[in-house]
Amino acid sequence: MNKITVSIALGAAALFLAGSASAQVKPEDQIKYRKAAYSFASWNMGKIKANIDGAYDAAQVRAAADAVAAVAGSGLGALFGPGTEKAIGDQKTAVKPELFQNGAEVAKLAGNFATAAAALVKAADSGDAATVKTAFGDVGKTCKACHDQFKARN
């Protein structure tokens, strides 16, 4: 890992552990924002997949990779604060309660997501579809690793 990747990973881990930042955001809004963040990342992952499978537009792939990396590096851990382990009113969540008992593991998974997303941006810079395909697969694995452990509905 290079210096930037390490600092992104550590930043993601630190932000997960520093749950106090979430005190500013109401629990139901934490759930709303985190679902919006993952949905936005998923939309951008879908765009990259469409480029890999069809006509490849390097600028669109780069923009989408930037968006995924921005989400991954945004300190999402702050949106998993106390009281967000189950639905609040209309704000449903697929998170498993176990996530809240496994901070170190979650920080590791979040760091892996941020590291892989940063690598996807680098791959997108190359403009090479095959390079992007590999890096895209790596990001997808980090998504799945967390879903397998901590997401109830997949």
Ligand code: ASC
């Ligand atoms: C995506 C996306 C996910 C993950 C997951 C990986 O592109 O929207 O939720 O990758 O499918 O297994």
